[in-house]
Amino acid sequence: MSDAPSPAATARRLIRGLDRATLATALAGLPHPRESPVAWPYASLVLAATDPEGHPLLLLSDLAEHTKNLKQDSRASLLFDGTAGRDDPLTGPRVTVIGMAMPVADELLLARFTRRHPGAAAYAGFGDFHLYRLTMMRAHLVAGFGRIDWIAAEDLATPAAPALAGAEADIIAHMNQDHAEALDLYAERIAGQKNNGEWRMTGIDPEGFDLRRGGCIARLDFRASVYDAEGARAELVRLAKLARGSL
Amino acid sequence: MSDAPSPAATARRLIRGLDRATLATALAGLPHPRESPVAWPYASLVLAATDPEGHPLLLLSDLAEHTKNLKQDSRASLLFDGTAGRDDPLTGPRVTVIGMAMPVADELLLARFTRRHPGAAAYAGFGDFHLYRLTMMRAHLVAGFGRIDWIAAEDLATPAAPALAGAEADIIAHMNQDHAEALDLYAERIAGQKNNGEWRMTGIDPEGFDLRRGGCIARLDFRASVYDAEGARAELVRLAKLARGSL
Numbered sequence: 001m002s003d004a005p006s007p008a009a010t011a012r013r014l015i016r017g018l019d020r021a022t023l024a025t026a027l028a029g030l031p032h033p034r035e036s037p038v039a040w041p042y043a044s045l046v047l048a049a050t051d052p053e054g055h056p057l058l059l060l061s062d063l064a065e066h067t068k069n070l071k072q073d074s075r076a077s078l079l080f081d082g083t084a085g086r087d088d089p090l091t092g093p094r095v096t097v098i099g100m101a102m103p104v105a106d107e108l109l110l111a112r113f114t115r116r117h118p119g120a121a122a123y124a125g126f127g128d129f130h131l132y133r134l135t136m137m138r139a140h141l142v143a144g145f146g147r148i149d150w151i152a153a154e155d156l157a158t159p160a161a162p163a164l165a166g167a168e169a170d171i172i173a174h175m176n177q178d179h180a181e182a183l184d185l186y187a188e189r190i191a192g193q194k195n196n197g198e199w200r201m202t203g204i205d206p207e208g209f210d211l212r213r214g215g216c217i218a219r220l221d222f223r224a225s226v227y228d229a230e231g232a233r234a235e236l237v238r239l240a241k242l243a244r245g246s247l
Numbered sequence: 248m249s250d251a252p253s254p255a256a257t258a259r260r261l262i263r264g265l266d267r268a269t270l271a272t273a274l275a276g277l278p279h280p281r282e283s284p285v286a287w288p289y290a291s292l293v294l295a296a297t298d299p300e301g302h303p304l305l306l307l308s309d310l311a312e313h314t315k316n317l318k319q320d321s322r323a324s325l326l327f328d329g330t331a332g333r334d335d336p337l338t339g340p341r342v343t344v345i346g347m348a349m350p351v352a353d354e355l356l357l358a359r360f361t362r363r364h365p366g367a368a369a370y371a372g373f374g375d376f377h378l379y380r381l382t383m384m385r386a387h388l389v390a391g392f393g394r395i396d397w398i399a400a401e402d403l404a405t406p407a408a409p410a411l412a413g414a415e416a417d418i419i420a421h422m423n424q425d426h427a428e429a430l431d432l433y434a435e436r437i438a439g440q441k442n443n444g445e446w447r448m449t450g451i452d453p454e455g456f457d458l459r460r461g462g463c464i465a466r467l468d469f470r471a472s473v474y475d476a477e478g479a480r481a482e483l484v485r486l487a488k489l490a491r492g493s494l
Contacts, residue, residue: 022269215333
């Protein structure tokens with residue numbers, strides 16, 4: 001077995017680990033010059049989170065062009081671009097996720113989004129903002145120059161782990177209140193972040209957990225998938241020991 | 248008159264000043280679930296340069312999905328995202344440029360692209376790589392939270408300046424050979440770059456010029472548009488004096 005992550009694992013990590021993406025939608029209201037009714041491809045910036053299974057979540061204003069587009073045609077894709085900071089971005093990993101982006105009225109998912117994006121809490125309650133979920137159908141991964149794979153839906157989402165999802169808010173509150181030092185160690189010693197102190201946990205899922213400090217984010221991977229609070233606790237303890245150099 | 252740049256000037260500067268973008272095309276070969284022939288919106292990463300008038304240039308492999316898409320339907324858009332480094336990207340500027348992306352066989356434009364992206368010179372001559380120009384039809388600027396404008400084609404491109412375009416290669420060679428110190432001063436003292444030394448000029452156009460150092464880029468604006476080598480020289484001298492603190 002190779003130590004390198006599989007294409008599907010690389011894609012999942014990009015989708016889970018990045019907090020912004022470019023959304024491609026079909027532009028409403030700009031007809032084709034040759035009078036075709038087909039809409040124009042339209043690229044726009046969005047903040048992104050994921051639902052517990054890994055499907056992307058977006059919080060969109062009804063006033064935005066991309067939202068008008070989705071109301072007319074829910075087909076969309078999202079580019080998660082992990083190439084920032086490279087001299088040649090084409091050597092870096094990015095994934096295009098293809099799916100249907102539909103409104104989803106779910107307070108738990110909205111809470112997951114606003115934990116990931118604390119700044120969004122200021123407008124998440126406005127009447128013209130709605131949460132959308134892009135249900136992943138396929139993804140196209142470019143892991144570097146010439147390292148290209150199509151990935152099927154069943155390899156993109158992780159299996160539902162209702163016990164973990166139900167415990168997520170409590171785990172996060174506990175870690176942020178009682179284990180701030182461990183969060184900083186995860187970010188600095190394992191994720192290699194240079195910004196010290198005051199890291200907060202924003203989400204946890206079967207494959208890992210997410211941290212934020214201001215505009216900086218970090219994702220930590222579990223060694224194996226966890227499905228409940230006890231499994232998560234064991235991995236969080238193991239990673240804290242690893243960070244402290246005890247392993 | 249306000250000192251703030253107009254929406255059109257902000258859009259032009261994003262398009263000229265960023266060297267990568269997200270391309271949205273209509274995905275060939277993935278039919279709509281309801282059997283519509285309409286293609287899916289597809290977002291992908293591209294390196295970008297501009298032609299002398301400011302229309303985006305892309306160097307695309309025939310093997311890439313986005314190129315297959317464009318061969319079937321040349322309608323496209325490009326997101327130029329100037330929000331990197333902000334704690335909340337939604338407060339930052341980005342522009343979606345809408346247009347037709349068509350192959351353009353032009354050695355001078357290809358040279359402009361490879362000056363902007365020296366790494367691309369390694370594959371620019373491959374038979375399966377071709378230069379595309381996205382002829383801008385419209386753009387949608389989001390200059391920050393709620394600062395939103397549609398911009399017409401005539402405000403996006405700059406007027407042709409054939410005397411300047413014809414002198415561009417000579418100006419760049421001269422600056423890189425004889426005025427390396429001035430290039431570093433432009434980058435460090437005017438553009439505020441933190442990487443010192445060895446900046447190279449990669450392009451010059453009526454509104455300003457572009458610099459690169461490894462993976463870092465910087466763009467300097469002229470005070471007023473220039474249309475030939477003499478006008479460019481005067482502005483380059485003025486900016487060098489400004490950078491040296493002589494103005």
